[in-house]
Amino acid sequence: xxxxxxxxxxxxxxxxADGAYVNLGIGFPEMVAKFQPPxxxxxxxxxxxILGFGExxxxxxxxxxxxxxxxxxxxxRPGTAFFNHxxxxxxxxxxxxxxxxxxxxxxxxxxxxxxWSTGPKGVPAVGGAMDLVHGARRVAVMTDHxxxxxxxxxxxxxxxxxxxxxxxxxxxxxxxxIDVVDSHFVLREKLPDLSLEDxxxxxxxxxxxxxxxxxxxxxxx
Amino acid sequence: xxxxxxxxxxxxxxxxxxxxxxxxTVMIGGFGGSGSPIELxxxxxxxxxxxxxxxxxxxxxxxxxxxxxxxxxLIEHDMVKKLICSFPRSADPVVFTERYxxxxxxxxxxxxxxxxxxxxxxxxGIPAFYTPASYGTDLAEGKPVEMxxxxxxxxxxxxxxxxxxxxAHVGDTLGNLVYRMAARNFSPLMCTAAKVTIVQVSKLVAxxxxxxxxxxxxxxxxxxxxxxxSPAQExxxxxxxxxxxxxxx
Numbered sequence: 001x002x003x004x005x006x007x008x009x010x011x012x013x014x015x016x017a018d019g020a021y022v023n024l025g026i027g028f029p030e031m032v033a034k035f036q037p038p039x040x041x042x043x044x045x046x047x048x049x050i051l052g053f054g055e056x057x058x059x060x061x062x063x064x065x066x067x068x069x070x071x072x073x074x075x076x077r078p079g080t081a082f083f084n085h086x087x088x089x090x091x092x093x094x095x096x097x098x099x100x101x102x103x104x105x106x107x108x109x110x111x112x113x114x115x116w117s118t119g120p121k122g123v124p125a126v127g128g129a130m131d132l133v134h135g136a137r138r139v140a141v142m143t144d145h146x147x148x149x150x151x152x153x154x155x156x157x158x159x160x161x162x163x164x165x166x167x168x169x170x171x172x173x174x175x176x177x178i179d180v181v182d183s184h185f186v187l188r189e190k191l192p193d194l195s196l197e198d199x200x201x202x203x204x205x206x207x208x209x210x211x212x213x214x215x216x217x218x219x220x221x
Numbered sequence: 222x223x224x225x226x227x228x229x230x231x232x233x234x235x236x237x238x239x240x241x242x243x244x245x246t247v248m249i250g251g252f253g254g255s256g257s258p259i260e261l262x263x264x265x266x267x268x269x270x271x272x273x274x275x276x277x278x279x280x281x282x283x284x285x286x287x288x289x290x291x292x293x294x295l296i297e298h299d300m301v302k303k304l305i306c307s308f309p310r311s312a313d314p315v316v317f318t319e320r321y322x323x324x325x326x327x328x329x330x331x332x333x334x335x336x337x338x339x340x341x342x343x344x345x346g347i348p349a350f351y352t353p354a355s356y357g358t359d360l361a362e363g364k365p366v367e368m369x370x371x372x373x374x375x376x377x378x379x380x381x382x383x384x385x386x387x388x389a390h391v392g393d394t395l396g397n398l399v400y401r402m403a404a405r406n407f408s409p410l411m412c413t414a415a416k417v418t419i420v421q422v423s424k425l426v427a428x429x430x431x432x433x434x435x436x437x438x439x440x441x442x443x444x445x446x447x448x449x450x451s452p453a454q455e456x457x458x459x460x461x462x463x464x465x466x467x468x469x470x
Contacts, residue, residue, distance in 0.1 A: 047333055048252040048406050064254050064456040065404040071253040071312070071456075082402055084409040084437075085252075085283075086341040089334030093353060117359070123318055124330050126360065127308040131334030134353035165357035 002174040007218035025102040026070040092135035100136035110183040114160035133164030145173035152204030189216035234264035250387040250408035254455025258388035285309035285317035288459035307333035343381035344413025385415030392422035396443025412442040
């Protein structure tokens with residue numbers, strides 16, 4: 001058993017405080033917005049110049065001038081603000097965002113992130129990731145614990161092109177929640193029926209334990 | 222010689238793009254389809270099809286086109302020599318991808334915030350600046366790095382253009398502009414960074430009809446303005462399977 005991407009998004013959402021300014025990366029991280037705990041309301045930022053947008057509109061009601069960074073239609077909420085791209089990245093690099101949650105190809109134990117280029121064959125696309133990793137106060141990553149063919153994605157050193165150096169602070173995986181502390185992976189939560197040894201075997205760098213390890217659970221969603 | 226007049230109105234799309242020469246650097250507003258000046262781009266393609274010019278363009282845009290309309294159609298006509306962008310992927314990126322993989326188009330990949338700031342700097346007369354983005358990555362290769370207050374920063378240069386093609390929602394004849402929702406994105410920056418900024422607006426109004434408090438781009442940054450009353454939206458065209466010039470309604 002492991003968490004689905006939806007469940008990883010749910011887990012990541014539990015750490016977002018009421019009133020936090022949050023940027024969600026394209027793809028799975030976008031789902032985090034759906035799982036805000038009751039009573040909390042984060043304010044979502046998108047690189048293309050919207051603060052405080054709402055969820056996707058019903059099909060057929062899209063306004064294509066009102067999209068997120070993934071080019072998906074979103075909606076207005078009371079208090080939505082529009083701004084140009086320089087202001088948008090002033091919010092990013094200027095340290096005004098509380099949290100950014102990104103996808104990852106690889107994360108290293110010192111917090112290095114690789115998530116933009118698979119190498120010379122593909123078309124490289126960086127978007128706002130290199131800005132976000134140096135701007136948000138907390139940079140979290142949401143990813144499967146291993147690749148599709150079972151290779152570790154959490155490593156001593158990234159082998160793929162870096163997005164940023166020593167930037168990731170927390171990793172939500174399909175199997176665990178791990179913090180990056182002083183260039184080490186510190187295990188905070190793991191699936192209840194997964195042994196530490198088995199988790200370590202799936203991880204390309206040493207998992208340290210500092211205090212207790214909580215159970216990683218998520219509702220069936 | 223054209224007199225410098227207060228009225229910046231241009232009567233037609235064809236006239237609006239008539240002076241862009243071969244080899245020009247052209248900033249094109251928009252983020253994906255949002256804010257993309259489809260009609261100005263198509264007018265440029267029309268001119269190319271009729272005269273063989275302009276070609277060899279360097280285009281600055283966040284993306285690399287989607288489907289077979291707008292920027293993708295410009296690339297499909299092999300009018301673009303080089304693209305400066307942050308995210309050359311899209312739902313249907315086949316036009317750019319094929320040319321890129323065949324080595325037929327040059328790509329300068331720039332982190333999105335750096336792209337925005339380079340354009341802003343270009344418009345503001347700031348030749349270079351330092352940013353934390355890309356430090357320690359392949360995209361910082363060959364660029365000067367300096368440390369400020371214990372952190373590393375990469376030096377980036379301004380980006381300026383010969384022309385900017387931009388879409389706004391309402392403009393007055395002096396070039397004051399208001400945008401629509403998230404369609405503004407890079408456009409206000411590009412207006413400042415080009416020698417000649419040509420804007421298509423859904424509604425052209427008289428001076429005084431835009432609340433001065435609401436102006437996003439002041440007219441000083443705009444050289445020409447043309448009304449396109451019901452502009453096409455790239456996303457809608459692509460969903461209909463449109464191609465330019467063949468199948469645009």
